[in-house]
Each structure stands twice: as C-alpha cells, then as structure tokens.
Amino acid sequence: MDFSTVELGADELAFRGGVRSFLATHVTDDVRRRDRETGDNFDEGVHLAMGADGWLAAELDTPEQGGLTRVQRRIWDLEKRRAHVPWVTWGTTIIVSKSVEQFGSPELREEVLPRVRSGEVRLCLGYTEPEGGSDVATSKTRAVRDGDQWIINGSKMFTTGAHNCQYAFLITNTDPEARKHKSLTMFLVPLDTPGIEIQGLRTVDGDRTNIVYYTDVRIDDRYRLGAVNNGWSVLMEPLSIEHGALAAAPDGLADVSVMVHQGTMMAVAADRIAAVAARPGPDGRRLLDDGATSYRLGRSIARIEAALSAPAMFGRVAIAQAMRDVSPELMDLLGAAAALPVDAEGAIDAGGAEYLYRWAPLCGIYGGTLEVFRNLIAQHVLGLGRPHYAPAVAAKAG
Template identity: 65%
Template structure:
C-alpha cells in the first residue's frame, strides 16, 4: 500500500482547487515582495480576505462545530504553506483566542471573538522579558490591584506583530513573594491603552519583532484571563499549543510539527539549487557532475526529507537544525554569488536570487522562535527519555 497519498473525494479535490486558486489571487508577487521588505510575516489584506471567505473561522472551529474536516484542514495547511502566505501570526491569534474562550469572562469573549474570526482583531504574545530568556515564569512585569482594575508596569521582548495587533496576551507577576509558578496572572491588554509603547526590533533575517513597554497601564478586571495567581495554568495550555506538544488525533493528518512552513522554504531552495547545478556550462559540464557536489546535494535532500518526517517536538528540533546545517552547504555549492541578497545585480543569474542567503539568515532565529532549541532538547530529555533536570551550576575544580 502506498501511504504517501490520500485519495481525495471529488468534494475535497474541488475544495483544494478552490483554495489554491484563491490563494494565488491574493498572495501575489507584490505581497511576497512587500513581506520580504517589511519582515512582518503578515499582510492585512490577505488576512481580511481569508476571513471574509470564512476560512479563518473554519480553521479555528473543530469539525463538529462547523470547522474543517481532518482532510480539509490538512489541505488548508499544505496550500497555505505552498503559497508562502504571510500569515504566521494567525496561529498566535487563534492560540490566544482559545485561551480567552476557555478562561476569560463572558464579557471579554463577547468583546474579542467576533472581531478575531472576522480578521479585524489580532492578538500577540507578551511572554519574554529583556532579562528573562525562555523561562517566562521569571516574570518581573508587575500588575497591581487598583480598585476594580489593575495597573501594569514592565516590558516585554519579542512581542512579534504587536504593531498589527489590537491586544497582547500578557503574563504578569501579581505576588512577588510567592513561588514563581504561583505568582502569575494573565491579562489580555488592549494595545491602545495609555502607557503602552511599541518599538521595532529587526532580527538578522530581516523579520520585524518588537519590544513593548507598559508604564502605569490601567485596565479593568474583565481583561484578566483566569484566576489571580493562576496564570501558569492558563499559560501552560497556550505554551503546549505553541510548542506543538498537544495530544495528537488518531487520523494521522495533523501537521507533523510546528514550523513545517519554514521547511517548505528550504525544500523550494534546494530545488532551485539543484536546477542551477544541473545546468551545463559552455563546455557542457555541469557542477553536479562533481561527486562532492552531488554528494552534498543528495545529503541535503535526505536531511530535508528526514526533517519533514519527524514529528512533534523532535521535528521542531530537526527542522531548525536542518536549516542551520544545510543552508551554508548549499551556499557553498553555489559559490560566492550565493551571498548576494535578493534583488542584487548578479544574484539571479549566478545563484538563486538570494533565496539561500535569506534562508541562511533565517536559520539562526529559527532556533529561538516559539522557544529555544535548548528548551526543546530539555523537554525531550526529561519527558521522552526520562532523564533528570539539567544542572547548570559551575563545575567545581577537583
């Protein structure tokens, strides 16, 4: 039996064609070029168009509540990635919205959810702090009771898409004397609140993220999500979704790991490199005729396929490692012209118009997005292999 393909019904095949054609009409070359220039991984026109067609709500809802079936959800995920749709922040919005629906007040759910599903409201994450790293529980941003509301002071790093969002899912410390996992409270803070400041930060791959400051930000209590000092229970569900460690269904059609969309970029880049080294020069010789080139190209294809087949948190590590280790090798195969960025004179003729150069820069932050690779390796060691907690204390001289 060939397990590589799912036989689509006529209805599902028609849905795939409809979706593919619609994405081709809205994810234009201009959209891709603008996204590359801004580094925002978001396009409001595309986002609103997907919402207007009902795709966002169908992606958000389970099948029994009018959402995609398992097959159509898989088609949706694949076609969104294949079109290189700049929409990564929808996943963040949906993840936060589920926490709001589960833990928020009815007033907050009524305020937020219609706009989320219509594409008008976007939600971002306020977890990491400038001195906190990946340990979000070491939170110093303070929320203090003020009558029927709260006053928030602090700052957050890597608040990606805050400038395109209307709310931030903010982790705060509401009891500094308590143990760190029992001192946290979550809020959904309107980013238009007085005292909120958003400053852009550029990463090495050209993406835009932000640092956000909260100076005497006053919000009503209905923006609290979950119990006071019970934020870790709220946050844990969202972190599991972000890490891709949620329980998988038995149908085998779920996305195999988080950030597989980035691996599609690597696969496309690998195909372009293979096409370039397979072209003969004026003497009829092809670069791929060199055994070392053929070997490295084959190794890159095998590593890419292995990463595409690795599930859950293991796949998260495998994808990032494949990008980090293969992109410099592919640049070396192309030669010095591979360091030219997209749109540079000579890049299109001698290399792949900066495609691999971009992926080389993307590979570094790929080891940080959604949690560092060290965090994922620790999760694998402790929860999958049964090893103890890491000990980072200095080694004592004997």
C-alpha cells in the same frame, strides 16, 4: 507513521480549486514583495479578505460547527504555504483565542471573539522579557491590583506582530513573594491603552518583531484570564502548542512537527539548488558532475528529509538543527552568487540559500532555544535528571 497519498474526491478537488482561486486573487506578487520589505509576515488586506470570505471562521470551527473537515484543513494549510501567505499573526491569534474562549469573562469573549473571526482583531504573545530568556515563568513585569483595575509596569521582548494586533496575551507577576509558577497572572491587554509603547526590531532574517513597554498601564479586571496567581494553568496549553508538544493526530493529516513550515521552505531551497547544480555551464559541465558536490548535496537533502519525518518536539529540534547545518553547505556549493538576496540581479537560486542562511539561527530560538527543547526531551522522554546550571564549586585546598 503513514506516508501514503490521500486520494481526493470530487468535492475536495472542487474545494482545492476554490482555495487556489481565492489565494491567487488576494495573495499577489505585490503582497509578497511588500511582506519582504516590511518583514511583517502579515498583510491586513489579505487577512480581512479571509475574514469576510469566512475562511478564518472555518479554521476556528470544528467540522461539527460547520468548519473545515480534516482533509479540507490540510488542503487549506498546504495551499497557503504554496502561495506564501503572510501568516504569523493569525497563528498567534488562534493560540490566544482558545484561551480567551476558555478563561475569559462573558464580556471579554463578546468583545474579542466575533472580531477575531472577521479579521478585525488579532492577538499576540507577551511572554519573553529582556532578561528572562526562554524561562517565561521568571516574569518581572508587575501587575498590581487597584480596586477593579490593575496597573502594569514592565517590558516584553520579541512580541511579534504587536504593531498589527489589538490585544497582547500578557504574562505578569502578581505576587513577587510566591514561587515563580504560583506568582503569575494572565491578562489580555488592549494595545491602544495609554502607557504602551511598541518599538520595532528587525532580526537578521529581515523579519520585524517588537519590544513593548508597559508604563503605568491601567486595565479593568475583566481583561484578566483565569484566577489571580493561576496564570501558569492558563498558559500551559498555549505553550504546549507553541512548543509542538501535542500528541499526533490519529488520521495522519496534521503536520508531523510544529516547524514543518520552516522545514518545507528549506526543502524548496534545496530543490532549487539541485536544479541549478544540474544545469550545464558554458563549458557543458554541471556542478553535479563533480563527485564531492553531488555527495554533499545528496547528504544535505537526506538530512532535510530525515528532519521533516521526525515527529513532535523531536522534529522541532531536527529541523532547526538541520537548517543550521545545511544552509552554509548549500551556499558553499553554489559559490559567491548564492550570497545575493532575493530580487537581486544575479541571484543564482532566487535568493533561497541566502535567506535560509539568515533564517537558520532564528529557527533555533523560536518559542525557546534548541538547548531548552533538548533538555525537555532528555527529562520527559528519556527520563534523565534536571539540568544543573550552577557553576562548579572549586575544591578547597587541603
């Protein structure tokens, strides 16, 4: 793993200046405040400005197609994080648009992809069901063929961004008699279709997600992606991207793991708390002057650094677990004032520790629970057997 600094040339420095200018113009304090209040992690004005200015197309295209170079892409990603750009809906849109390009009909590609590039169309993930947990292959949402149309009935949980999107990348069951991985068909469902109801859910960290109900929803067959009952093949790459199971980029310019964004937010919160701990109080003493405090803070920061350095799926697990372990420690170091949220009068660290504490449980279930990823590592990396979840059978009395 190469941690050396990339030296930027004159063109790249100029590019970074342009990025910062664009973001400073559009990602204002009002945008960030509104995002905190709504929990949407999306701002349509910012997104449409990115489309109009060509940033979305540049992200989608390869360098050979006129898109961002590898160094430019890294600058763009880092500057978006520093500016706290509301980003989640664009993340799902990128994942789904690749599947539309690969598996969609020419008519569907023409309907969707140009407007993805302009920012007018956003795409969300319709995987999880109320009773399905992390196993998306157990889909009970049914799609039944009716001539050149399909009728869809069911519901999906945690469809983040659905209220700001135009299509859902929906996994359905089209053959209840088949084995679960051979019974699935994927659709790109227009969310303005009659029979679709989107209900908002606020999670403990303040973000908004949705439950989406599909009641006798009729869509044309042209919205199908891939072959009937071959949805698992369509879903494999998007799931791998969401799980962070992709190979590392050889140039070292990609994120080390898929949750580096969350890990970086944790590191920023820890830095703020370290600055508070180093500040003299009214009696001239600092929190850091206490040996137990400095030890616990140092241990937390070391844990964060180790998690940020862990690659691929290992990093996903390490960051999410570190956040669960470190966030209560950081709050405890600061005392009662750390329980005040951002923008609250008297919040000792601008609300960073309090938000981290609420966010930590969710980071352990995004895209699958920590237990799921630990099992994947055990099976596919360590070569251990499949987990056995059946209850133990009591021995019969002799």
